[in-house]
Amino acid sequence: MQSPQTIEELLRAVAAEGGKLDGLGFADDEIVKQARSLGLIDVDPGNAWTLVDTVRLTPTQRMVMGLPPIVQKPSVLTLTLHAVATAFARIFGNRRVLP
Template sequence: MRGRKVPYTQEIDKLLTTIAAAGGHVTGLGLADEDVVKAAAVLGLIEVTTGNGWTLVDTVSLAPQQRLQMGLPPVVRKPSAIALAMHAVAAKVGKIFGNQSPT
């Protein structure tokens, strides 16, 4: 990108500041169609989730690396109930069939 100016730099900074002030994500109608949002998404600064036919609400979130740069805590995903159940079953099976000590 040498010699090429990145468009919307001030607008992108304002967008990132607004999203950070709102806790890391912003929702609204037609956000994904904004030129500034598209430019920031191309740069990998934000993640855009477009609304479906029922909600029509777009969600714009800071990318994980950008969250840290803006001073927000990282998003820690909680394990699902299925993952917890499978872990419990695997632990129980490991305990039953685990390392048998010779007597």
């Protein structure tokens, strides 16, 4: 991908890729730095091994660009604890009928 010349081009390019864009040297680009300072994107700089920077739209900007929000799925541990707590409440819960 070519380096974007404006913030709008950057936002359109990231939105076209589904809200996430990977590439070399994105963290050092001036347009990316400006968009990050405005709070429009989040930047994850690459480590010394991969050198690939990741640019993501912020949750608010995802909505502005018409992308669906990212919904976190519950973990297996959370689901298991909820099932145990529900079973415990059913077994030891109050069985008295309220008048």
